[in-house]
Amino acid sequence: MEAVARKNDARVPVTVLTGFLGSGKTTLLNRILTEEHGKRIAVIENEFGEVGVDQELVIGAEEEIFEMNNGCICCTVRGDLIRILGNLMKRRDQFDYILVETTGMADPGPVAQTFFVDDEMQTKLRLDGIVTLIDARHVWQHIDDSDEVKEQIAFADVILLNKIDLVTPAELDKLEARIRSMNAAAKIYRTQNAGAEIDTVLNVGGFNLDRALEVDPKFMEPEYPFEWSGVYWLNAGSSKLRFDIGPDPSMSLAVLPVEAPTREALQAVEMDAVLLFSEESRRLASGGGIAPGRTHYELTLDGKPTEFEVDILHAGYYAFFTEHRPEEFQAELHSQAGPVVAEIRREYKPDHEHDEEVSSVGITISGDLDKRKFNQWMSTLLQTQGTDIFRMKGVLSLKGEADRFVFQGVHMLFDGRPDRPWKNAERRNQLIFIGRNLDRNQLNEGFRSCLV
Amino acid sequence: MPGLIERQSIAPAIPQMWRSSLDESAVSVDWSASGSWLAAASASGTACVFDAASGDCVQKLSAHRVGATRVAWHPEDARFATAGQDGFVRLWDARRDGLVKELDCGAEWVEHTAWSDNGRLLATAAGRKLKVWTKDGELVREYPDHPNTIAAIAWKTGTEELASACYGRLQFWAPGTPEALRAFSWKGSMLSLAWSPDGRYLCHGNQDSTVHFWIVKTGKELQMWGYPTKVREVAWDHRSRYLATGGGSSITVWDCSGKGPANTKPIVLNFHRAPVTHFAYQRAGGVLASGCDQGQLALWKPRKRAEPDAIAVLPAAITGVAWSPDDRLVAAIAQDGSVAVYSLPDRTG
Numbered sequence: 110m111e112a113v114a115r116k117n118d119a120r121v122p123v124t125v126l127t128g129f130l131g132s133g134k135t136t137l138l139n140r141i142l143t144e145e146h147g148k149r150i151a152v153i154e155n156e157f158g159e160v161g162v163d164q165e166l167v168i169g170a171e172e173e174i175f176e177m178n179n180g181c182i183c184c185t186v187r188g189d190l191i192r193i194l195g196n197l198m199k200r201r202d203q204f205d206y207i208l209v210e211t212t213g214m215a216d217p218g219p220v221a222q223t224f225f226v227d228d229e230m231q232t233k234l235r236l237d238g239i240v241t242l243i244d245a246r247h248v249w250q251h252i253d254d255s256d257e258v259k260e261q262i263a264f265a266d267v268i269l270l271n272k273i274d275l276v277t278p279a280e281l282d283k284l285e286a287r288i289r290s291m292n293a294a295a296k297i298y299r300t301q302n303a304g305a306e307i308d309t310v311l312n313v314g315g316f317n318l319d320r321a322l323e324v325d326p327k328f329m330e331p332e333y334p335f336e337w338s339g340v341y342w343l344n345a346g347s348s349k350l351r352f353d354i355g356p357d358p359s360m361s362l363a364v365l366p367v368e369a370p371t372r373e374a375l376q377a378v379e380m381d382a383v384l385l386f387s388e389e390s391r392r393l394a395s396g397g398g399i400a401p402g403r404t405h406y407e408l409t410l411d412g413k414p415t416e417f418e419v420d421i422l423h424a425g426y427y428a429f430f431t432e433h434r435p436e437e438f439q440a441e442l443h444s445q446a447g448p449v450v451a452e453i454r455r456e457y458k459p460d461h462e463h464d465e466e467v468s469s470v471g472i473t474i475s476g477d478l479d480k481r482k483f484n485q486w487m488s489t490l491l492q493t494q495g496t497d498i499f500r501m502k503g504v505l506s507l508k509g510e511a512d513r514f515v516f517q518g519v520h521m522l523f524d525g526r527p528d529r530p531w532k533n534a535e536r537r538n539q540l541i542f543i544g545r546n547l548d549r550n551q552l553n554e555g556f557r558s559c560l561v
Numbered sequence: 562m563p564g565l566i567e568r569q570s571i572a573p574a575i576p577q578m579w580r581s582s583l584d585e586s587a588v589s590v591d592w593s594a595s596g597s598w599l600a601a602a603s604a605s606g607t608a609c610v611f612d613a614a615s616g617d618c619v620q621k622l623s624a625h626r627v628g629a630t631r632v633a634w635h636p637e638d639a640r641f642a643t644a645g646q647d648g649f650v651r652l653w654d655a656r657r658d659g660l661v662k663e664l665d666c667g668a669e670w671v672e673h674t675a676w677s678d679n680g681r682l683l684a685t686a687a688g689r690k691l692k693v694w695t696k697d698g699e700l701v702r703e704y705p706d707h708p709n710t711i712a713a714i715a716w717k718t719g720t721e722e723l724a725s726a727c728y729g730r731l732q733f734w735a736p737g738t739p740e741a742l743r744a745f746s747w748k749g750s751m752l753s754l755a756w757s758p759d760g761r762y763l764c765h766g767n768q769d770s771t772v773h774f775w776i777v778k779t780g781k782e783l784q785m786w787g788y789p790t791k792v793r794e795v796a797w798d799h800r801s802r803y804l805a806t807g808g809g810s811s812i813t814v815w816d817c818s819g820k821g822p823a824n825t826k827p828i829v830l831n832f833h834r835a836p837v838t839h840f841a842y843q844r845a846g847g848v849l850a851s852g853c854d855q856g857q858l859a860l861w862k863p864r865k866r867a868e869p870d871a872i873a874v875l876p877a878a879i880t881g882v883a884w885s886p887d888d889r890l891v892a893a894i895a896q897d898g899s900v901a902v903y904s905l906p907d908r909t910g
Contacts (some may be wrong), residue, residue: 113730167671172708175728178767184769188728188750191768192710194671196646200604200628201882227838228790270829411774418609 121237127261128242129213133271137303140465148205156212183521186223213517217264238315241265246275259467263499266315293469334386335430338371339451348419355438370452382430475507475537483559495521575873578829579616580901587894590881601658602629636680644671662698686711752793757801766792798842798844807837852879
């Protein structure tokens with residue numbers, strides 16, 4: 110019954126557009142209105158940019174943040190939206206869609222919460238998604254010190270890296286990696302003139318439990334203790350690994366034989382490297398010798414040019430795993446014949462050493478959860494860290510339950526229910542937290558302790 | 562053989578006098594002082610004046626460019642005010658068939674307008690702007706901007722003192738004074754205001770699912786908790802004894818006599834199966850008319866029975882109810898545009 114009711118969800122979908130002034134929100138808004146011109150769309154605009162919105166029903170409103178008497182952050186809502194949307198919902202001829210354009214300084218938290226805390230909003234409207242536009246060129250001026258930029262990225266279901274014509278592909282890659290490390294669940298598109306396909310920004314179901322875990326699995330991948338690996342062909346004998354002056358005083362390294370210069374062969378030894386990196390390291394000063402195999406080296410660099418010997422007994426392919434990217438030290442590998450170039454290389458999502466205030470923590474663990482323990486853990490977590498948890502979503506395997514349990518949440522608001530049966534699928538838990546100052550290990554350990 | 566039968570209230574139907582319809586959702590309804598006319602306004606900006614006896618639409622006005630929000634009849638004369646989402650309140654004469662005056666209220670949406678009991682003054686609230694006008698539409702005063710959007714206004718019964726509510730603040734105003742006479746701080750979002758007719762209490766329903774009372778003279782306050790949803794509807798009976806409050810599908814009625822409602826058990830009226838959207842007490846009687854989101858209309862004598870005395874149904878959510886000046890008729894409007902007038906069943910009232 111419930112599932113049927115949801116499929117025929119008659120609630121009016123709402124999309125929230127966030128992003129700094131000049132990031133292209135109004136351009137996107139106008140594109141949506143043009144392409145969806147047959148539909149009845151209401152626009153609520155908090156920001157009045159240089160571009161006008163070409164639509165009859167545009168309601169301008171100033172943002173009004175309402176905190177409730179009890180001071181609980183999850184009860185912070187947007188009074189202007191409750192008032193205006195409540196009014197729009199009184200009409201007989203309902204809208205097909207509602208678009209809300211926030212100011213560049215808006216905190217998406219209260220916007221999202223408005224749709225879950227207020228019963229009238231919840232029964233008549235459905236928050237479809239938060240779309241954040243990023244000015245690919247100018248965002249660098251704010252990304253480090255603007256809470257608003259970080260929050261808008263963290264809350265987003267869809268992120269448009271806009272104005273890509275103004276930056277180089279390398280800058281764009283760097284930006285995307287940075288954003289991805291903050292919000293691993295959002296879908297990221299690169300656009301010029303906010304030229305996204307309408308399907309990618311409307312009806313995204315960002316808060317829909319049925320789509321609670323459409324997270325691209327590659328973003329759920331584990332964190333690696335190294336940032337880089339490269340596979341080299343080395344002849345038997347001694348090669349030299351040279352480093353120029355770099356930013357770090359030391360660097361962890363491991364060298365492992367691999368079968369071939371392929372992604373698969375590299376992957377086959379990655380876990381070995383992760384294990385090696387967790388073992389105690391052997392310090393090595395400049396001039397020291399490195400042997401492939403089960404040793405975790407810590408090379409002393411000390412801000413000077415250094416050189417290490419790599420001693421190879423059998424010619425073959427070897428994978429070098431390095432804590433930092435070799436480019437940072439202009440690292441080079443020289444055999445007797447001259448410089449050797451990596452035949453394949455891979456960069457890894459860096460292990461967050463608290464350098465990014467806002468981050469995503471993905472957890473994937475097989476097995477069943479103890480319901481009581483999980484409830485206890487989650488409720489404590491939300492009570493103590495709910496302010497810093499912007500969004501979360503996931504699929505859980507609860508002991509004794511034939512159905513998957515899906516959930517999503519905003520700050521302290523938790524919304525979950527049983528979903529379809531597991532049947533023959535492997536029962537496992539997959540969840541993601543996006544927030545500020547998240548402690549990856551603590552979250553992982555805490556969650557693991559809820560297993561039966 | 563004894564058995565269990567689910568007890569169902571089979572209340573008699575409220576006799577319908579007539580029913581008409583507006584072009585869009587009906588958003589506000591009010592009776593003329595004489596009781597001869599009924600005015601209703603729609604979400605498209607249309608206002609209609611109906612002959613109260615026949616239900617004929619005697620005037621159809623394109624009152625506002627966008628939606629209308631309120632219609633308020635003057636307490637004595639044959640004129641009424643409409644407020645709209647175009648920033649204006651317009652004064653209309655029911656006899657002369659036309660616009661008397663257009664009042665620029667200073668912001669895009671005029672959401673509230675109200676006549677003082679003596680009919681001398683009209684207050685308008687649009688965004689943060691509160692203005693007071695004469696009955697002919699001359700501006701008497703524009704007060705300093707509120708810190709945020711005005712959520713409700715209410716004249717104190719029989720006086721020219723006006724209360725306004727916005728997020729965090731209740732303020733009191735007089736036409737002769739440019740600044741607020743007084744202010745109460747309350748951290749939260751108020752949704753409605755209701756003076757007890759004796760002026761002792763000022764009460765507001767709130768976004769945080771509470772109802773708050775002020776004993777105005779002393780500034781003492783009192784809060785009622787435990788509502789399942791936000792509370793918008795609050796209404797006093799004419800003797801200032803009972804306060805009906807909404808917030809969910811039940812209506813909770815507090816007895817405010819004696820020492821007040823603190824630590825007393827309220828009367829809870831259960832019939833509606835959807836959130837209660839509107840209700841009103843008779844002007845000089847004890848009957849409460851209530852409407853809900855599913856179109857059910859119910860008449861209650863809450864002091865005597867916790868079940869409705871009579872019921873009726875409209876095809877969509879009830880968006881307003883109003884008693885005629887003689888308390889013998891009740892008008893109800895709905896989201897599908899319905900405007901209906903019912904007469905009080907014999908055994909009620």
